[in-house]
Amino acid sequence: MLLLKILFRNAFHNKLRSGLTILGIAVAILAFGLLRTVISSFYAGVEAASASRLVTRNAISIIFALPISYAEKIRQVEGVKTVSWGNWFGGIYIDEKNFFPNFCVDPPTYFALYPEFVLDDKARKAFLFDRKGAVAGRKLAAKYRWKIGDTITLKGTIYPGNWDFVLRGIYRGRDQTVDETQFLFHWAYLNEAVKKIAPAFADKVGFYMVGVKNADAAADTAVAIDRMFKNSLAETLTETEKAFNLGFIAMSEAIVTAIQMVSFVIILIIMAVVANTMAMTTRERTGDFAIMKTLGFGAKDITLLIFGEALVLTLTGCLVGVLLTFPAARIFAAELATYFPIFLVSRTTIYMDIAAALLMAFFAAIIPTRHAIRIRIADGLRRIG
Numbered sequence: 001m002l003l004l005k006i007l008f009r010n011a012f013h014n015k016l017r018s019g020l021t022i023l024g025i026a027v028a029i030l031a032f033g034l035l036r037t038v039i040s041s042f043y044a045g046v047e048a049a050s051a052s053r054l055v056t057r058n059a060i061s062i063i064f065a066l067p068i069s070y071a072e073k074i075r076q077v078e079g080v081k082t083v084s085w086g087n088w089f090g091g092i093y094i095d096e097k098n099f100f101p102n103f104c105v106d107p108p109t110y111f112a113l114y115p116e117f118v119l120d121d122k123a124r125k126a127f128l129f130d131r132k133g134a135v136a137g138r139k140l141a142a143k144y145r146w147k148i149g150d151t152i153t154l155k156g157t158i159y160p161g162n163w164d165f166v167l168r169g170i171y172r173g174r175d176q177t178v179d180e181t182q183f184l185f186h187w188a189y190l191n192e193a194v195k196k197i198a199p200a201f202a203d204k205v206g207f208y209m210v211g212v213k214n215a216d217a218a219a220d221t222a223v224a225i226d227r228m229f230k231n232s233l234a235e236t237l238t239e240t241e242k243a244f245n246l247g248f249i250a251m252s253e254a255i256v257t258a259i260q261m262v263s264f265v266i267i268l269i270i271m272a273v274v275a276n277t278m279a280m281t282t283r284e285r286t287g288d289f290a291i292m293k294t295l296g297f298g299a300k301d302i303t304l305l306i307f308g309e310a311l312v313l314t315l316t317g318c319l320v321g322v323l324l325t326f327p328a329a330r331i332f333a334a335e336l337a338t339y340f341p342i343f344l345v346s347r348t349t350i351y352m353d354i355a356a357a358l359l360m361a362f363f364a365a366i367i368p369t370r371h372a373i374r375i376r377i378a379d380g381l382r383r384i385g
Contacts, residue, residue, distance in 0.1 A: 025317025091154030123169030137180035
């Protein structure tokens with residue numbers, strides 16, 4: 001207890017300088033934590049992916065469609081339990097800035113494959129029996145203040161025209177890692193309209209979602225599906241849901257790398273600030289260290305004091321930064337829910353914050369400690385007063 005009292009007294013000897021240093025550390029930890037959370041949000045879909053689901057798409061690119069007739073053939077593959085399908089719709093709500101994921105799916109099989117999308121029985125039945133019905137995630141509905149029964153019009157980009165939907169349900173996530181910003185409607189509704197305006201594009205799907213009976217045999221099932229359509233006009237590429245999601249993240253790899261670099265640069269900058277603070281503090285207390293040497297205190301005692309003081313500053317700033325991270329993350333998530341539907345501060349991020357604070361303390365105290373240990377008693381006592 002006495003040692004802690006001494007460390008805190010030394011750390012806050014110059015209150016203004018120590019306060020500003022702690023504030024700088026807190027801001028750096030806050031920025032570091034938010035940036036690491038942004039990176040985690042990129043991989044949220046990967047972490048939430050199920051090992052028992054596969055995604056089948058056109059082998060050339062996902063922008064090329066597959067025939068709906070593939071559904072029945074995929075069902076016959078050994079190991080396949082459920083087959084569903086969907087298309088990216090890409091509709092715009094009122095204004096281009098109102099972006100959110102909107103898909104047309106086959107509702108019965110889709111909800112069977114994705115039990116993490118929780119929809120009450122009444123809403124599920126209303127959605128299934130209304131061809132123009134749609135469901136939206138809880139966050140999406142809250143953002144635009146949609147209510148059950150509202151008519152929602154999306155302006156098509158891939159499929160031109162204005163498309164009207166009736167909101168029949170609002171789903172919630174089974175857990176915090178489920179995206180609650182999606183808008184889903186019937187694939188059959190879109191297909192019927194496409195048959196009238198562009199028959200050549202009808203009876204096509206963008207991707208198949210495949211549920212397998214045994215997750216351990218998922219790779220063999222994927223190979224069997226692709227082998228079935230080998231040398232056809234529309235060859236397939238089947239991969240795990242996790243690999244499929246990673247493919248999308250790979251398109252943004254440069255952005256993710258840049259964010260990672262910025263997060264570490266922030267720590268390096270604040271590390272230099274803490275080192276400067278410790279150097280000034282050590283220089284001011286040169287006489288104190290000389291007196292300690294005179295009284296018989298050795299290099300270990302002086303090292304303990306300087307490193308302990310650095311730890312008090314950095315861990316105090318870290319604590320403040322971590323406490324600020326949670327409300328800041330909630331504000332960030334509310335404002336950018338469409339782009340980062342899952343924005344949660346993870347334990348790993350907190351551990352990285354603490355590790356960053358410890359590294360700051362260690363590297364910031366090395367040079368001041370070396371100076372304090374090497375100074376001679378006579379030189380130190382000359383600087384008293």
